[in-house]
Amino acid sequence: MRTLIIGAGAIGCYLACKLSEAGADVTLHGLGPAFRRTAESGIDIATREDMRIRRVKVNCALSPPGPVGWDVIIFAVKAHDLPRAAQQFSAHARDGIIVLPQNGLPYWQFLRVAGAEARLASVDPGGIAESALPIAQIAGGVVTKGLTVLADGTLVETVLPADSFAFGDVVANSGVAKPVVSLLQSAGLPAIEVADIRIEKWRKLLVNVAFNPLGAISHLGFGEVLDIEAGERLARAILSEATEVAIHYGVRGLIDAEAALKRASSSRMHKTSMLQDTESGRRLEVEPIVGVLLELAHRAGLQVPTLETIGGCVRLIDHALVKGPIRQIAEKP
Template sequence: MTTAHPLRVCVAGAGAIGCTLAARLAASGQPVSLLARGAALAAINEHGLRLADLDGEHQVMVRASDSPAALGEQDVLFLCTKAPALAALLPTLAPLMGPNTVVVPLVNGVPWWYFHGEPGRFAGSRVEAVDPAGVLTQALALERILGCVVFITAEVLAPGVVRASNPHLMILGEPDNSQSPRLQRVCALLAAAGIEARASERIRDALWTKIIANLTSNPLSVVTGATLAQLYGEPELKAVVSKVFNEALLTAAAYGARVAIDPQSFMEMGAGMGAVRTSMLQDYEHGRPLELQAIGDAVVELAERQGLAMPVTRDILNLARFRGQPSL
């Protein structure tokens, strides 16, 4: 990150967020490598990436491969996979790593690095729900990680074809809340691609805002099939969402997070996102694994450490897990 050459940037994962990020970067003139596989890899190599967002239609070519060794050493690596895929993915990424490679996970829910760089009685702790037996911590040095919270809503229409209907926002921060040169450089990289990138001195505040947004919407969307507009706008669903919101907000406060949003504004913002189906609902509809561990179980685990109960959240997670069983 300190050399003068143009940044070597790789996006790992060709889902909705990965394709959106890679397309925006490539459209800005930034060379991008994309780690993909299967139908997405074939489509991207043949037709490029296609993104429709608020700025219009973008079709760009990127260097795509399913082999980290073929892509080589990178300066910045964006991890854009689902949380359940990380345990299998991280050990394969060694060929992408140089001595100063920065890894930016764009993953929903409580991150496995949550307590890295955090002082206090939980310093150095592990969140078992997202890093059982420390598999992720062992696979990737925590010092490489730059925290990131993604506020991008996107949907895959076909392999390599994505639609994003809201503004792009990413909040980044060092796990120890320092203002580092690498933080500023990654923010500048994203800003040049037309993505609003904010450098935070309290990354976990933004993290908890996103955790609460995910927790109040994703599992309940699987149970109900509702869009964001319905979850946060229909009276029957708002009543349930409010209970989950309060349970999560209390947990966030127990960890010192400052979530600067009131319940009414939160509901209005959620409803204003429109007829968007959550990523978890999309995964459910396509028979893919649900991110319940990172989005739900990890929050419950953190609450338990503080002696807090989350009864409504637990019930909804159980219902979503039941619905997500492969046989149903």
């Protein structure tokens, strides 16, 4: 399986490391000075349990490789970068299996489903990704894996029993998820095929929508936001409103708020992806995690005041990363 990974963030580098170590034919494409260093020297990776670093050499492409001959194309980019990446690499994805493991609800969540289709403008403005990627070739993914990139570039993984790489056919019975699961299993990853990937997308979102924004706002770990009454009250309100949106769209019984709070408390110091992005000066995944729920709530006429407020807060942080006093993105070479 000739595999192209587009995006050299934490998940892209992690998958490239694991597949390379397993002897797979994999190429990683990324941008920027940090990726040039990766191409020259490899990826340093360690587990949080012992922090023993190993260096993995990965086949890297500093420029987009040729578009022909790819069996699997993994778009390991943030959701807000997917439309642009999909357009740029549409020729690469013409004949292969397309893997989309982004956080939040994806643009295809309500496409090719029974009943009326619906498009999510918040995650795919103008339908760019939809027009670039053949939907029958997409394996949707939900990745549950603790990954952190240290200041020196070292990739640190936290190994937990809950680790999971779940994939499913976006178009029912297309059969594209099975080879992806086999590929990742061959690299020793806990990959599984699920019958309904859309349900798994909802399941993860209904937890992420509370703890990702609260982490970015407070700069506290996953469970630390619950240390004071105000944090727990906000988390419960967000979970409640998000669940109300899900129920309106026919999704029930996916989240136990008490279990979600307990899980957060057991992973106190874990930095959510949105907090890591804030600290690293990267754009936040506001729309797929919060914006999409607001879009769905407005469409249904639902009142979600806490989500509105939290959404405003993380949009301000995102704005500050580009144009405000933080200006981290603008300063990066």
